Amino acid sequence: MDIKKIEKKWQEKWEAAKFNRFDPADKEREKLYVLEMFSYPSGAKLHIGHWYNYGPTDSYARFKRMQGYNVFQPMGFDAFGLPAENYAIKTGIHPKDSTLKNIETMEGQLKAMGAMFDWSAEIKTCTEEYYKWTQWMFLQLYKKGLAYRKEAPVNWCPSCNTVLANEQVVEGRCERCDSPVVRKNLTQWFFKITAYAEELLSGLDTVDWPEKTKNMQRNWIGRSTGCEIEFECENGEKFKVYTTRCDTVYGVTYVVLAPEHPLARKLTTPEQRDAVEAYIDYASRANEIERLSSTREKTGVFTGSYCTNPVTGKKIPIYLADYVLYSYGTGAVMAVPAHDERDFAFATKYGLPIVKVIEKQGGETILPFTEDGIVACSSPFDGLVGEEAREKIAACIASVGKGGKKVNYRLRDWLVSRQRYWGAPIPVIHCKKCGAVPVPEKDLPVKLPYDVEFRPDGKSPLAKCEKFMNTTCPKCGGQALRDPDTLDTFVCSSWYYLRYADPKNDKAPFDREKVDRLLPVDVYVGGAEHSCMHLLYARFFTKALRDMGYLDFDEPFKRLVHQGVILGPDGNRMSKSHGNVVSPDDYVNEYGADAFRLYLMFGFSYTEGGPWNDDGIKAISKFMDRVEKLVNRAAGIGKKQELPFGAEEKALNYARNFNIKRVSEDMEAFSFNTAIARLMELTNALYKYDGLTGEKNLWLFRETVKDLVLLLAPCAPHFCEELWEMLGGKGFVFEQPFPKEDQAALVLDEKEYAVQVNSKIVCRVMIPTAYSEKEIEEYVQTLPEVAEKTAGKSVKKCIVVLGRLVNLIVG
């Protein structure tokens, strides 16, 4: 078979018949939205990871289509982003040009893969038609109060005079010029994802996702219940701390504010001013990674001020230390050195008192003791333990108006401003008189200008493009400037699955009715690296849009599957620097797209992945040849009368139906390697039957070969279309229903049992399926092998596992 020719042949036929198009008008069949995470066109070609994500998932989609679903499987490109911009800086090729060129190549390759993508629904996030609606999303979130501005630190390279993304910071230095990177505050846009923290957490219980992914999101959201406690300073200033251990509040010997805390300078006494300023400066230099390292030695400085412990009335010192994070809780903590490791280390270093207020139950208390224990030296709460102590103490604090119970989340609001060129411009105008004014919807899109100096020279690319920046205020008509920042590309990918439902709409991001019909996504397949960011952002968008009345469902992705990672042959992640990149192209050229897809499905456990190894690819090719030979033999067989149906026929028919059942189950479970193994078994069974002498039931043979082709079709689409045609089948093979097993054929007259005596295998024996447990028990005792072991002993117990095993316990 000329693989190249038949691939082209069937791709053209599918195309001509618009066979891959989803038909929204078809109400007969149940819709099924199968979605693969769209491609990021940073490189020109598809790599093995693309094939591994898209090939097997396409086979799943085709399988569901044959099972009678109206399948929608779209594809598009997540086309904005930093790599294209960096590439442009390096080569001078404009990001738009390189991206569109890459997309064109990838489209061609994706089509050559033979996946049934509905290209009529294709989207590219960098086109005006798309990012217009990304900007619209921003405006809706703004209207709803879910987009706001605040100061936030960025990585700043003082030498390049520019903002760096985290990945451009290498060991605290600028990747380009090697100068130390500092943190600098800029006013930036945020999305208030924290408003949905509770629902993002509880919604996880309603989706069919890998448990691991759900746990990662739970940790990322990081719900914690504790208590806020207010401390009052000598000068009258008040601040709150957050703690999960209010049962230790009598052991507080000092408090610590984050260096960025607004009260940090206000509470500094003149004598401490220099030391505090120096410390704040020191803390601002430390980059995020250093700062967050738990092994970093604790540092801090005394402010010179004191505050009062609200429960003991004692005067305690106020410190600044960068082990306290301004962004979590209240940015201030009460320090209990006796019962917290960090506080213990800090107090030891700075000679602060350590007061024990918790005793270990039934043992010696060794400080720092951080577990729950018996409250002591905390009258009137002495003797209480753990949760009960916390409840009582929190209630007491609440009753005197000094705070009370509080839930906190680790989740932060989503910073969406990027000081970059290649993204969707933020649709906001800054007016001296009116402040930040959203661009009116009728003026969208705010077009990203083409002629821009994106090479770094001290200013962000859009900021120095006067044509872009200068505009008029939509409110007062006065002179105003545009926001020079672009949106994080995760904003684009937070709603693309909705746009696929209505990709050409120029009046709205999507039509409600169309989205209602298609969404939510039934099966979403993509890399586990998106467990937290993309998948959380997309869920947030869905919930926000629902609350604005644009949608009517809570979760965008009902079922989620992560494919594993194909590593280089050396077991490392494929990368140019490792020199272990395996290109799919050579294999596809030599063996064809179908063989390559089959091999990816067969050679790895789909969700595990593993090191690349091509040992088995020839075997797949051979397997296909074997199937083709069977088809050649079966093709010439017409209907016959008076056919034998003896034991051999029964065995073949059993193999046929058993494998239909197993392949269906395995495909549904994304267990592709075992599905292909079943198909090989069926192929072997057919060869075995074909090799028999004597009269054969050729019609059964033919029908079984036909089923084999249908079962294999989702995994080797072009190949099986061709085989289907050879068998004289009408229409496309994908118009045929996926075979269903005949239950009657799965009922055997007898089954092989393992016979055990005292849990040791004695023999194997065929037992009629009609036998009852009692009959089986009696029967096995007549076997000579069993009699030998049970001689002179009595049977105390007999365990029968129907169809599998008998275990006689004797003694």
Add this chain to the structure above:
RNA sequence: GCGGACGUGGCGGAAUGGCAGACGCGUCGGACUUAGAAUCCGAUGGGGCACCGUGCAGGUUCAAGUCCUGUCGUCCGCACCA
């Protein structure tokens, strides 16, 4: 440091608590060939043939790769979250 997943032949990998190693690669043997390639058929965990085998040590069970406890190793995620 915390959390999670995983650990099975020479290799990739299978096994609702019920015959460990499906399927395939590789290897060995045979058939067909002048010969090779291709193809087909068969064998293939180890072994002293009593048994022993799923990283290691225990436990639960009639029965454990599977469940429980501990331990070692690999990978992933989070990482001063008070």
